[in-house]
Amino acid sequence: MGRWFSSTLKDVLEIESDCKSFTITHKECAVNPTPELTLEHFHEGLVKRSPGEPEFHQAVMEFAEFVIPYINGNSKYLVPKILERMTEPDRTIIFRVVWEDDNGEVHVNRGYRVQFNNSIGPYKGGLRFHHSVNLSILKFLGFEQTFKNSLTTLPMGSGKGGADFNPKGKSDREVMRFCQSFMTELSKHIGENMDVPAGDIGVGAREISYMFGQYKRLKNEFTGALTGKSIEFGGSLIRKEATGYGCAYFMEQVMNHNGDSIKDKVCLVSGSGNVAQYAAEKIMHLGGKVVTMSDSSGFVHDPDGLNEEKLAYIIDLKTVRRGRIEEYAKKYKCKFFEEKKPWGIKCDLAFPCATQNEIDEAAAKKLVKNGLIALAEGANMPTTREAINVFLDAKIPFAPGKAANAGGVAVSGLEMTQNSIRLSWSREELEERLKDIMAGIHQQCVTYGIEKEENYINYVKGSNIGGFVKVADAMLAYGVI
Numbered sequence: 290m291g292r293w294f295s296s297t298l299k300d301v302l303e304i305e306s307d308c309k310s311f312t313i314t315h316k317e318c319a320v321n322p323t324p325e326l327t328l329e330h331f332h333e334g335l336v337k338r339s340p341g342e343p344e345f346h347q348a349v350m351e352f353a354e355f356v357i358p359y360i361n362g363n364s365k366y367l368v369p370k371i372l373e374r375m376t377e378p379d380r381t382i383i384f385r386v387v388w389e390d391d392n393g394e395v396h397v398n399r400g401y402r403v404q405f406n407n408s409i410g411p412y413k414g415g416l417r418f419h420h421s422v423n424l425s426i427l428k429f430l431g432f433e434q435t436f437k438n439s440l441t442t443l444p445m446g447s448g449k450g451g452a453d454f455n456p457k458g459k460s461d462r463e464v465m466r467f468c469q470s471f472m473t474e475l476s477k478h479i480g481e482n483m484d485v486p487a488g489d490i491g492v493g494a495r496e497i498s499y500m501f502g503q504y505k506r507l508k509n510e511f512t513g514a515l516t517g518k519s520i521e522f523g524g525s526l527i528r529k530e531a532t533g534y535g536c537a538y539f540m541e542q543v544m545n546h547n548g549d550s551i552k553d554k555v556c557l558v559s560g561s562g563n564v565a566q567y568a569a570e571k572i573m574h575l576g577g578k579v580v581t582m583s584d585s586s587g588f589v590h591d592p593d594g595l596n597e598e599k600l601a602y603i604i605d606l607k608t609v610r611r612g613r614i615e616e617y618a619k620k621y622k623c624k625f626f627e628e629k630k631p632w633g634i635k636c637d638l639a640f641p642c643a644t645q646n647e648i649d650e651a652a653a654k655k656l657v658k659n660g661l662i663a664l665a666e667g668a669n670m671p672t673t674r675e676a677i678n679v680f681l682d683a684k685i686p687f688a689p690g691k692a693a694n695a696g697g698v699a700v701s702g703l704e705m706t707q708n709s710i711r712l713s714w715s716r717e718e719l720e721e722r723l724k725d726i727m728a729g730i731h732q733q734c735v736t737y738g739i740e741k742e743e744n745y746i747n748y749v750k751g752s753n754i755g756g757f758v759k760v761a762d763a764m765l766a767y768g769v770i
């Protein structure tokens with residue numbers, strides 16, 4: 290006793306057992322109590338350790354707001370400084386990527402892999418090719434991935450990577466040369482049991498294929514070191530549908546928890562890309578009525594609701610013809626609202642599936658006023674912090690992306706499993722597994738997010754703490770490393 294501020298594992302264990310044996314909480318422990326962690330103090334340390342990384346600070350602090358009170362009530366996490374350790378990536382790898390364009394000109398880009406945390410499985414997270422890529426953004430994304438992956442209950446650690454290279458406007462050969470050069474270095478740091486990257490913005494089937502081809506060539510082995518592969522060489526069925534389907538399944542869980550369902554509910558969906566298309570499809574399968582879809586030019590309002598034919602039209606419009614959503618309004622004789630977002634339309638359920646910050650405080654207030662029952666984020670961070678507070682204050686179930694859009698990475702995890710056992714599962718089997726995983730995520734949110742007095746589930750708190758606990762317990766078990 291009496292060595293509270295020592296940092297050896299032995300001391301930490303001694304302290305814990307001392308506290309336990311007197312069945313008093315850490316806060317009450319009479320001898321030299323460890324001061325509670327404050328948001329301000331934690332923030333100061335974070336900025337000192339990682340200066341000039343605003344996106345990373347924002348993501349960590351939003352998480353810390355919910356997790357610090359929990360940690361302060363659980364000395365086993367407070368004393369060994371689990372939060373401080375968890376907000377420092379295991380390692381970051383930064384490297385030069387040199388490639389030649391079609392005119393023989395040499396270009397130099399910067400490649401990254403942030404291996405954030407492998408406490409519960411190999412590092413797992415996407416690669417992003419976009420001119421805005423920098424260390425702060427990748428650390429923010431890698432950090433968030435830790436808890437999303439943990440919530441899926443699959444054995445996946447977290448990582449994120451990419452390069453400040455934009456494939457838009459580049460020829461196919463140029464993209465191939467870039468991907469091969471990028472993988473020549475990255476291949477030293479990844480592997481099916483070490484780190485398994487996937488796609489993200491700017492990295493689709495084409496880029497994954499070029500990178501997988503190069504990895505295979507360099508290593509002279511065929512292993513699942515990347516996910517998002519084509520079906521012919523180890524990809525998984527329903528990966529394309531997984532994020533949207535998962536989001537709708539999550540909402541069904543939210544509704545069931547309150548003795549209701551999606552059936553007959555009027556639903557607003559934003560976006561008309563991958564996530565929006567398959568969220569809309571599953572909402573329809575579950576009996577909901579999807580009355581809006583949008584793109585970056587505005588939204589369409591179809592009060593009769595989508596059906597299979599109309600959705601097939603949208604999928605073709607956006608993925609084959611690459612047209613604008615306004616064409617839907619012309620074809621199906623409904624209204625198009627230029628440069629507007631759909632949140633002013635009266636609805637029961639909302640599914641933002643387009644992009645970040647598409648629901649601000651004013652939009653949230655409108656939704657609440659119009660009788661919104663619940664919201665599930667298909668996109669990453671589509672709701673601003675202020676807007677989230679509007680929903681939480683109104684006690685409306687608000688399912689954050691960390692929980693509601695985890696279906697995509699969950700099926701990537703299932704791709705890893707299929708690769709390891711060298712088998713491919715059927716659509717039906719994968720969909721059943723996806724449904725179970727989303728139900729499992731929901732249950733974790735209920736366990737850690739219930740506000741007992743009001744019987745309200747705070748899904749933001751629940752997903753943050755639920756994601757945290759599994760990783761934190763694994764880190765504790767490993768000792769001070």
Ligand code: NDP
Binds near residue numbers: 563
């Ligand atoms: P897509 O590129 O397929 O679709 C994006 C959609 O959002 C398009 O309809 C696009 O319109 C629209 N959009 C883009 N910018 C704006 C804007 N400023 N205002 C309004 N609409 C806009 O992307 P995904 O569907 O794959 O991803 C959507 C979101 O979901 C992203 O936040 C992504 O990070 C997140 N996500 C995706 C996962 C996946 O598996 N795909 C997994 C987890 C999260 P337009 O056609 O005009 O460009």
